[in-house]
Amino acid sequence: MSETQLWTAIFVAITFSLYIWIAYRSRVSDTKGFYVAGGGIPAPANGAAVAADWMSAASFISMAGIIAFSQNGYGGSVFLMGWTGGYVLLALLLAPYLRKFGKYTVPDFVGDRYNETARLIAVVCALVISFVYVAGQMGGVGVVFQRFLGVDRTLGVVIGMVIVFFYAVLGGMKGITWTQVAQYTVLIIAYIIPVVAISANLTGNPVPYLSFGEILQQLNGLQQDLGIDAYTEAFTRTSMINMVLITAALMFGTAGLPHVIVRFYTAKSVRAARYSALWALFFISLLYTMAPAIGAMSKFNFIDQINGTPVDETPGWFNTWVDVGLITVSDSNGNSVIDLAGGFAATAADVGVTSEVFVNNDIVVLAAPEIAGLPAPIVGLVAAGGLAAALSTASGLLLVISSSVANDIYYKRINPAASEARQLLVGRIAMGGAIFIAGYLGINPPGFVAEVVALAFGLAAASFFPILFLGIFWKKATAIGAAAGMAVGLSFTLLYQLWTLPTFFGNDPILGIPPTGVGTIGMILNLLTIFVVSQFTPKPTPLMQKVIEDVRYPGRSELVVAHAEGTLSEAELHGEDRHDRP
Structure with missing residues (x-):
């Protein structure tokens, strides 16, 4: 050890x-x-x-x-x-x-x-x-x-x-x-x-x-x-x-x-x-x-120590991360020296094609003390x-x-x-x-x-944020609208992520939108769905609308306290037909 x-x-x-x-x-x-x-x-x-x-x-x-x-x-x-x-x-x-x-x-x-x-x-x-x-x-x-x-x-x-x-x-x-x-x-x-x-x-x-x-x-x-x-x-x-x-x-x-x-x-x-x-x-x-700061300092140390270093003289910390597969290196030009001209490869598969070194993002903080010789x-x-x-x-x-x-x-x-x-x-x-x-x-x-x-x-952006935000600040947001909005937002975002991720289907992003950013589109679809559907579906009961109003205002509300403590029945809050609603 x-x-x-x-x-x-x-x-x-x-x-x-x-x-x-x-x-x-x-x-x-x-x-x-x-x-x-x-x-x-x-x-x-x-x-x-x-x-x-x-x-x-x-x-x-x-x-x-x-x-x-x-x-x-x-x-x-x-x-x-x-x-x-x-x-x-x-x-x-x-x-x-x-x-x-x-x-x-x-x-x-x-x-x-x-x-x-x-x-x-x-x-x-x-x-x-x-x-x-x-x-x-x-x-x-x-x-x-x-x-x-x-x-x-x-x-x-x-x-x-x-x-x-x-x-x-x-x-x-x-x-x-x-x-x-x-x-x-x-x-x-x-x-x-x-x-x-x-x-x-x-x-x-x-x-x-x-x-x-x-x-x-x-x-x-x-x-x-x-x-x-x-x-x-x-x-x-x-x-x-x-x-x-x-x-x-x-x-x-x-x-x-x-x-x-x-x-x-x-x-x-x-x-x-x-x-x-x-x-x-x-x-x-x-x-x-x-x-x-630690990102910039670690990258500076990495380039300073590795660029121009002979392949068989790389530091011990570098070799250790290579051994566990989180740094990938290839002497693509055959000069026996690590050459960082042109930058770092975007993926391990690109090493030897676009550049000679790939660094997994997950190592930077963990490797920083070793790179700095601490x-x-x-x-x-x-x-x-x-x-x-x-x-x-x-x-x-x-x-x-x-x-x-x-x-x-x-x-x-x-x-x-x-x-x-x-x-x-x-x-x-x-x-x-x-x-x-x-x-x-x-x-x-x-x-x-x-x-x-x-x-x-x-x-989370495509599914939860709209129904939580509107659930508090728009008392007329309806149950059917919320259900439809979550279903649309989550389904669209998840399917797009699976469609584009290399570990699943690996297709090219549509209009260049990355899987990490598509949640914003899903959120907008969720919001629009809730708004449109709520215009044509049964509104919350007057009592539920009053609870939502009271939640937004400072101070103690006996109605909100009663709701939080569970002393208001479902029939009072949602009407007798609550379990019959879609």
Whole structure:
């Protein structure tokens, strides 16, 4: 075992033991604790949990790599703008109102606001989004185990499955919440320390915000010397319209993510939900404002160390990533030297055709300490941070899957008389089954981590955001309109993604629209469908319209309180013919 593997094993053992201990101490015995942590999580802790839940392996492992390698710095900024902007939308437009409405899950809100058919479609949407998203997380777990512990990727995913199974099934949302607080602490420390150290090594200034401009100038010069577009040049690989489509898909998708929305139900009150959102934005900004810096610095170090290096004299870190298949190299011109003139290959298949090196986006943050020559303990800490980011989001997604099956299908539709113990049992069984499916998807991911996650955001934008937004701000949005809108948005977006993804049908994008940006088109179709269909279908009852009005206004409403506590009957809210409606 190398020194790096030893330190990685130490940090992984310590952090995994901490997660399991927290889950054991936080174990629950009722559905409220399992689904919303009893609704009593303090705002700062809830903010940290929201940040960990939302900043997945895509944020920690892959985002800086996209900014650095796949789109140049400017093109990769769609992820920064989309994900952070979407969180602001969520905090301002949805979170407080959904918390005031008082339901456990997004399908629960949809079922209560619209009808049971809409609830079932929402369950399907939640399951599709969550399984696509969780595939990226478990794939990230496999990458970390494979590289830093020398463990086969499949075995690494299985180990991650076992850990998540233990703390998610045992503690439910309560255990997940407090575990995510610990995971956020681990991941943010693991992210900040290397960025500060690399900044100090490269520029003598340990503050990456202040040294970032100097690095950008040097990187621009390096790339132009190689015949590559300047790092900061706009629209080199992505058109303006695609920049808008991808940014919007990520933004509105963030606001519609079911596993993030449910976090606000764990707050003590509507006021606490707002403060949770504020704390989360602060915690998120710590990582997101540093991602461009570590991306640029890592790319600068990579080019500086590798370009012109003889093939048989490449650094040890480079050879290690080649061995695990995340760097691909070919001496296509036969001069026995790695030549980066012309840039990096877009895919591994392009190596030797368009350029001599392909770098998988998922390695940039994980490899940054090694590339910069930092000591082994920091490398091990970064590996533990990557695992924390992946597992924190995976657990939140698995809870969405569990609650959708146990609460929205089993309890609401199949067995309304089920006891607390039976509901918990079904929820835990559903979560166990979901973990096995998630593990399979992690072993066979349809793309690199951030690409898979971006697909999930597009699906969330096309399915959930319109019906949540209009469900709150347009009291005359109808049940049939909502059901039709979700079905149209999800179907269109998912089919287009399958049509264009290389791992499925691999067809050329229509009009050049990438699968990561088509969610914006699906969202527009969803909105138009809801608006048109709602003009010709039965409107919500006057009482439901009054509840929606009261949810939007500050202050305590006895009607909303009665609704949240379940003292209003379905017949009162929706009319006697509710279950006869399509």
